[in-house]
Amino acid sequence: MSFVPVISLSPARASQEISDEMRAACLRNGFFQITEFNHILSSELLSRTLSASKAFFDLPLDVKSALFKENHICGGYEPYKAMNLDPGDKSGYGHNEGYSVASSGYPTAWPAEQILPGFRATMEEYFTAVNRLAGVVSGYLALGLDLSPDFFGDFFHGQLAHIKLAHYYRPEHSQGDEGSVGVAPHTDWGAITILLQDSVGGLEVFDQDSLRWIKVSARPNTLVVNLGDLLARWTNDRYKSTRHRVTSPPQGIHRYSIPFFSQGHPDYVVQVINSCIRPGEVAKYNPIRAEEYFKLKFESTYSIPALIARDP
Ligand SMILES: O=C(O)CCC(=O)C(=O)O
Numbered sequence: 655m656s657f658v659p660v661i662s663l664s665p666a667r668a669s670q671e672i673s674d675e676m677r678a679a680c681l682r683n684g685f686f687q688i689t690e691f692n693h694i695l696s697s698e699l700l701s702r703t704l705s706a707s708k709a710f711f712d713l714p715l716d717v718k719s720a721l722f723k724e725n726h727i728c729g730g731y732e733p734y735k736a737m738n739l740d741p742g743d744k745s746g747y748g749h750n751e752g753y754s755v756a757s758s759g760y761p762t763a764w765p766a767e768q769i770l771p772g773f774r775a776t777m778e779e780y781f782t783a784v785n786r787l788a789g790v791v792s793g794y795l796a797l798g799l800d801l802s803p804d805f806f807g808d809f810f811h812g813q814l815a816h817i818k819l820a821h822y823y824r825p826e827h828s829q830g831d832e833g834s835v836g837v838a839p840h841t842d843w844g845a846i847t848i849l850l851q852d853s854v855g856g857l858e859v860f861d862q863d864s865l866r867w868i869k870v871s872a873r874p875n876t877l878v879v880n881l882g883d884l885l886a887r888w889t890n891d892r893y894k895s896t897r898h899r900v901t902s903p904p905q906g907i908h909r910y911s912i913p914f915f916s917q918g919h920p921d922y923v924v925q926v927i928n929s930c931i932r933p934g935e936v937a938k939y940n941p942i943r944a945e946e947y948f949k950l951k952f953e954s955t956y957s958i959p960a961l962i963a964r965d966p
């Protein structure tokens with residue numbers, strides 16, 4: 655099996671076949687790519703969303719800075735090198751700037767409509783579509799675990815999620831390896847991440863069997879799906895949440911990507927799935943409310959103490 659298999663979601667395929675392929679990928683690295691999901695999310699929307707993201711980052715810095723992300727629940731601007739996903743490594747600050755959009759009902763600092771016409775509408779449209787796609791993928795994941803397809807339904811319904819527009823580039827006049835850390839090695843925190851990326855590439859996964867960094871190809875009309883720590887926890891680590899990183903594009907090249915992070919309904923209590931506990935094993939994790947879990951993760955990661963102090 656490929657390290658990061660490409661799985662077609664074509665409606666012509668049998669659900670069991672799709673879920674079997676996902677299961678194999680989840681047991682290995684928790685990483686796969688999906689294609690042929692046009693019936694859920696159109697390729698036109700994918701390219702419109704990437705273009706809108708580029709237009710946002712082209713705004714002057716003072717306009718973007720005024721939209722500063724206030725705390726881990728809100729959406730807003732995350733300045734260049736604000737985030738270190740590897741808290742133990744001082745050189746782990748990613749060479750990217752970001753802008754996150756929170757679920758509807760949670761505040762996002764939007765640019766004024768006259769500054770970026772249509773931006774908000776495109777992001778909201780993409781958010782709704784990718785959220786729906788996450789629900790569809792979760793149905794296949796449940797089937798792959800021999801659970802009812804709506805097993806994850808209450809977690810995803812009314813969930814807190816966000817998309818993060820990311821813009822990677824090296825510092826001006828950088829040389830050699832300077833600025834090569836796009837995102838330091840990390841695992842994602844949530845249930846599933848769905849990544850939209852342009853054609854530049856740079857995402858790498860640390861394959862759990864060969865113990866090598868594997869490049870994830872950037873394919874048109876294809877999204878990368880990976881499981882986060884919460885799904886690993888939920889399955890008593892049967893399904894994998896794997897370390898990955900982003901290598902910045904060469905000097906002068908810009909890369910745009912948009913991960914969707916699925917965090918679940920804040921009040922949902924995530925408890926190890928009984929059938930994932932093998933004979934002789936015990937549940938490795940206590941039940942935890944999704945909201946509490948994310949607050950703990952956020953506080954250990956971000957480099958801006960003010961963001962945490964101002965938590966509502
Ligand atoms: O931009 C990418 O390719 C992935 C980014 C990522 O892993 C993250 O933001 O968690």
Ligand SMILES: [Fe+2]
Nearest residue numbers: 840841842898
């Ligand atoms: Fe990630």
